[in-house]
Amino acid sequence: MAVRVQEADFDIAAELDALGALDPDVGAVVSFTGLVRGSGITAMTLEHYPGMTEKALEAIEAEAMGRWPLQGATIIHRVGELAPGARIVLVAVASRHRGAAFEAAEFLMDYLKTRAPFWKKETAEDGTARWVDARETDTSAADRWANHKNAHSHR
Amino acid sequence: MKVLYFAWLRERIGVGSEDVDPPETVATVGDLVAWLAAREARYAAAFEDISAIKVAVDQEQADFDAPITGVREVALFPPVTGG
Structure with missing residues (x-):
């Protein structure tokens, strides 16, 4: 398990290689990378709540490890x-089979988007800045995991 | 007790965190917000639409009815938008 909050960019290949090397039983590594959409903006500023952010990400990761048979997970924000165009977030998980890995990666992103204390502010080409609004679709995406039947609970 | 504000709440109030010492009658996060709003116009303006504000108590998600007696840190912020 690994959670990092940092200003620096990250090396996707190195992170995925490290997950794959955790355990000889790893047969699948699934990752998601979030990028700054560039149309109409000149910068995206990410604010967070130091201390709570790391705790929230660790709790989300622990929940995924409990729900799916994962050998490891990495969250970098x-x-x-x-x-x-810059990378914002990397979520990656390692498991024996792809089914659990795909589901767990999606779960981690859905929960991260609704539970981890980050806030985005966009600077437009005319220099004005605005805080990005939360999206209802992100909340409904996270809510569907509440009653999700886990088909991959065998270890 | 430390109170923290993030994103547009921080900007409207003008500080990211402050130490406050509310009276004992201020028992919940909701009471704290009402007490702050009564102090100065900038707080009242920031807390105008309470439905747009989320709460954490000692770095855990909480609600406005959460008790604050003995807590170290209360954070108020808009819905999160990371990822």
């Missing part, structure tokens, strides 16, 4: 000012 960047903060500070990011340029269009």
Whole structure:
């Protein structure tokens, strides 16, 4: 299990290689990378709640480890000012089979988006800045996991 | 007790965190918000739409009816938008 909140960029290949090398039983590594959508903006600034952010991410990761038979999981979230196209977030999981890995990766992102204390502020091309509004679709995406029947609970 | 504000709440109030010492009658997060709003116009303006504000008590998600007696840290912020 690994959770990191940092200003620096991350090396996707190195992170995925490390997950794959955790355990000889790992047969699947699934990852999601979030990028700064660049149309109409010149910068994206990520604010967070130091201390609570790490706790929230660790809790989300622990919940995924409990729900799916995972050999490992990595969550890296960047903060500070990011340029269009920059990587914001990496979520990656390792398991024996792809089914659990795909589901767990999606679960981690859905919960991260609704539970981890990060806030995005966009700077537009005319220099004005606005806080990004939370999306109802993110809440409904997270809510569907509450009653999710886990078909991969065998270890 | 430390109170923290994030994103547009921080900007409207003008500080990211402050130490406050509310009277004993201020028992919940909701009471704390009402007490702050009564102090100064900038708080009242920031807390105008309470439905747009989320709460954490000692770095755990909480509600406005959460008790604050003995807690170290209360955070108020808009819905999160990371990822």
